[in-house]
Amino acid sequence: MTSSSYLTVKALTKYIKRKFDADPHLRDVYVKGELSNVKMHSSGHIYFTLKDDGARINATMFRNQAAKLAFKPEEGMQVFIRGDVNVYEASGVYQLYAQTMEPDGIGGLFVAFNQLKERLQKEGLFNPNFKQPIPQFPKTVAVLTATTGAAIRDIVTTINRRFPQADILIYPTLVQGAGAAQNIADNIYLANRHAFCDVLIVGRGGGSIEDLWAFNEEIVARAIFESRIPIISAVGHETDTTIADYVADLRAPTPTAAAELAVPNRQELYQRVLAKKTQLHQMVVGQLNFERSRLTKLQQSYPLATPDRLYRPFIEKLVTIDTRLANGAQLYLMKHRNGLEKLSASLKIHSPQASIQFSKRQLDAITQGLTRAAYTHVDQQKQAFAGMIRTLEALNPLSIMSKGFSVTYLDKKVVKSVEELSDKDKVKIQFHDGVAEAKILSTNKKGE
Structure with missing residues (x-):
């Protein structure tokens, strides 16, 4: 055979590729297997191998399809894939081009939920030490939810019924569909910038996991964690749990329950005040009765009933002592009259008053001398200063x-x-x- 009878590698590969393209059984193929050698390329494409016990096939998922995945493909994960089988001409190998991918046994959203939950938990976003206390008597309650639907009505009605003193501030928010997660995060940041409210309720009514998925997005979780305002999550029904519930400072099973947790019950407060008032009244009455009983016993006691019997002996002793002192003083004065008169005269001469008068006269003399010396010195300085002026x-x-x-x-x-x-x-x-x-x-x- 001549050389022209031989096919080139490129021509053979193109021929094989046309065969693959023409085979309808290789288009829209459903394949299940285990992921291996998963590589997340910086371009957004995903390259991996799909294998089972008997064989393996190279596979690629391009960026447009990969961006729609709700979970992150990982090594060893069992998956269902829908795609096309074709030949990659550059290497001459056939491979599977994946259009969709779902985990085997559980939904992709559930896998994504668990993956994000595990990662955020490791970062500490669920740590109870970071939870902020909910104020007991908030002045303003802000609500981030859709303005239509039962959730906003339930929250507003419950707050007005329980604690009408609180103001309600509503941030209209997308809670489902494209852009909902970004809108929720933006409004949380906006409420923090405004700083008008004391507590923030973030949530919506019930729905499927797809309906509630905005509250499972990482951007919402980080906005809740970074909020300086305490946040109560109120997403779905009691059985629904989202990432937002784990990060929030307090989780409420329903929007109505969130409103009940955000504000106190006015009637309960009133009953508590009445109970405290009754308790205080009983305590005061009891104390008064106790003190009144003590006073009655003291008044009826022997010392207070007949007080004169207690101090009568002391009065008699005082009268006797007073008489003896008066008689003794009179006898002493009679015996020592002359000596006392001399002593009185001496005390007048050397008395403190005489010493003070003498010191005062000395002080006056010294003061006058100092005054004269001061005037003389000032005059001398004036004359010297005048002479200096004339010289200048x-x-x-x-x-x-x-x-x-x-x-x-x-x-x-x-x-x-x-x-x-x-x-x-x-x-x-x-x-x-x-x-x-x-x-x-x-x-x-x-x-x-």
Whole structure:
């Protein structure tokens, strides 16, 4: 055979590819198997191998299809794939081009939910230490939900019934469909920037996992975690659980329950106040009765019933002592009258009053002397100061210049000699009352 009878590799590969393209059984194929060698390319494409116990096939999922996956394909995961089988000409191998992919046994959304939950839990977003307390008596409650539907009506009705003192601020929010997760996160950040409310209810009514999926998005979870305002999640019914429930500061089983957790019950508060009032009244009455009983017992006791019997002996003793002291003092005065009179005279001479008068006279004398010395010193200083003023005035150049003298400057320098000047020099002449400018016409040196 001649060389022209041989096919090129490219031609053979193209022929095989046309066979694959023409075979309807290789289009829209449903295949199940185990993922292996999964590579998430930076371009967004996913490259992997699909295998079972008997064989394996290379597979590719392009970026447009991969972006629609709700979960992340992982090594060893059993999956269902729908796609086309064709030949990759560059390498000459056939491979599976996946259009859709679902986990085997459980839904893709459930896998995505568990994957995100595990990752955020490792990061600490569910840690109870980061949970903020819900204020007991909020002034303003903000609600992030759709303005249509039963959820907003249930929340508003419950708050107005339980605690009408609280203001309600509504942030209209998409809670389902494309862009819902971003809108929920944006409104959480907006509420924090406004800082008008004390607590924030984020949620919606019930629905399928697809309907509630916006509350399972990572962007919503991080917005809730970063919120400085305490958040109560109220997504779906009691059996529904979302990522938002794990991150929120408090989880409510329903929107109505969220409203009940956000505000106190006015009637319950009133009943508690009445109970405390009754309890306080009973305590006061009981204490008064106890003290009144004690007072009655004290009043009926022996000392208070007949007090004169207690202090009568002491009065008699005091009268006896008083009489004895009076008699003793009279006898002492009679015996020592002369000595007491001399002592009184001596005390008058050396009494504290006499010493104070003497010291006062000395102080007055010293004060007068200091005053005179101060006036003399001031006069001397005034005279010395006047002499210094007269000397300064005599040495003042302006005073000398007033007698007809002047000072000549050339280029801001004092001219001390005619030799420093030349014809046509411009000079300034300082008089005692001003300055004049002049021009040198000629100079005559001494001796000329």
